[in-house]
Amino acid sequence: MSIIARKNLLKLAWNIQLKCVRHHRVIPMPDPMPYTTAIWRKRYPYRHKTQFEVTHDEVYTKDMELKTLEERRQEFDPQPIRVDKVNIGFLSPTNSVSTSESRKRFEHYANQRNRADLKKLHYDGALRLPIDEVHDDWLSSRYFSENLRMIADHYGVFDDLFKHGYFVPRIPLNVNYPYDNDQVTPIYSGNRLYAKDASEKPQVKWKSTNESNEYYTLIFTNLDGHLKEDNAEVLHWFVGNIPGNQIDKGETLCTYLPPFPPNGSGWHRCVFLLYKHQNGPINFSELYGLLPENSVSLEKRTFRTFDFFNKLCSHLRPITLAFFQVAWDTSVKNIFHNILGMKEPRYEFDFEPRYLPPQQFSVEMAPFHRYLEQYRDRKDVNEEVIKHYLKMTCPFNGYPNVPKYPLAAPNEKWVPDWYKYELVKYHKRQGKWKMMPF
Template structure:
């Protein structure tokens, strides 16, 4: 007699039963030949599974799968897990599936709208009204907007180590801004010039521009066009939303992650850094702009607003250029105990070293950090010899430096630029650092090819060229 056949589908729902009779199945269940029943075993506990007796003994006699009384089998409980596992080992022909259907966590969008009577809905009457209502609805908290909070772990809140901001000063600035906006709304000439866009406008604070405009144009256009003073706009931006924009850019570039191990700060103090090029032009440092090593070969001019009697610390570091330890930095400049904004009067702990990004390492971040001191600090442990051209002594950690003096100073300003190799880096390695210049090259992994087939189907005509032993170049393969 042939070995009995048991087909089962295993799913993760505990407490179910497997039912079936020889040659007879319930509605919706598959019918198998030779009178064996197809059972679906539900549950993890094997003692809860029911196995047809006919499935273990073979087809019923006298019917070959008929539905008579002799062909029916009685259900018996499986007494041991080993017998059921042996039956399942013979053959598993039905696929196992796990499906879970659950109701939504809340009301779905537009669930309260009666689609059978759309004429009764309120009309928007204009696109502006529709847009306002749509924006209002989009700002409301919805249950489906919090899906990512349940599916992905939330990052830990970052520690804010920035300077406390004067709230009274912020309220005063808001009042001044409202006053200026109110005056601009009441200016009829400015409104007409902005609406008609026909006039050449001269700002009252820039009377010298009147000499540059031809008199015929001034006679033709009686209106005044609005010239925006960009210096005043930038100064206002630095006081209001500028520090938050700088913080977002620094977070995007990974500055807080690499220097302060996840802590963050808002740069309330505007730090202006400019490199002079032979007294002809200046190369400013903003927030991620590109400056070449040759342009940054000499110490820059640094300025910021500071109260009289305050003390500051200026730091320049490179977190991307260490040649031996990826977690360390190179210290390029450190000036401490600066009275006010006079950099030359401060104590130079480590003199300025030009940038030296190695060839093949891409762009490096060179970060200027400005710390405000609460009192004079003793930095004798951080002093480097003069001159210091040893990379081992230049090894630095901003995180450890700040942790050592965090009780007496707070980060207040930030500026950084990006820099990559040029010809001046070779001179820095050979003349200043007195070492051979390291050169890096990206080693690409070999192109993967699957094992060669004896009869390749649906492959290009030059399929065999992929498996040549020679270095002869091939074309049109990949």
């Protein structure tokens, strides 16, 4: 056989071998010395992580690829039910700005930007703006409505009130709780209060055109305050058939009850919801049913906004809202005992036990005392700290004097490193020593 024919035959065999090569993947073999520490690394410096790795021939399959997010969603929910949210409020602003008015505003804005005297005041830091007028103008703009809608959607207010419905607030709702003398506690978009701040009936105001046939309904409800049902609310206040913005002349169908978030239940969302009537006053007892009026029974005050709006959607629509978050304080005990006439409940959250990996004989890159303490019972660790605290204190001498610079004194040379770190934590009151009172 000639040399040329032999080269062509070898080339053909090599091409056939390349086509038949299967996918190769490196599979690490288990380490025969799983408890390798610094001593083993010093004893066997030539060891490398690839020393016990071998190459296996495997057929490439689709299962070896990582799944995309869409594929994982398909596995979790093959046929998802997607429902588009419906706008149940007013489709257009109640006080919309005309085209000519908006054009005048833009022209005024352009003229103000070109004024040299305002520029000089701005550069000198002497330009003053009427903050109240700017704030009122912002409240009447569409940016306020969109921001309030986004905040309420972020807190899940629309989902718990109307499920698949939402609305765009068209007018601002001013809610102020009396605080002390002439001071008040205002309600913003989800600000946090305590139960004592909302103990008295608030002052509620909104802008109205004061027409003869203009009526409103105000509802104050707690989305997270029901003690027995998860999908129910607690009705705290209901005033219907309010002529204009004169809430005192409205029909009080449910007297004001202060929020009473139980101890350990976290923050509760309390919502003021204002509806605007479409065809004059409404007979609520005939269309919806009996309301609690002066009763403080939690069964009678069980309320569902979705059912309420489902029955009266042809008579009224939501126009604006305001909400805040309330948490427990000592005043809640007075509400349960003296107003509701029941024992105060207390909730505790059952946390899942913390995951701890199986213990190893020796661990790298972690001090052994810190590693072992995570497997100890927390009560034993707290007991050790309390005993140390009682050993240092005396009822006659009081607390010992803490040095101004506790880490300035040098440690002894014979002290091991792990104990030095523990002393540093002890002096800084870190880790388990946080509970030391001094």
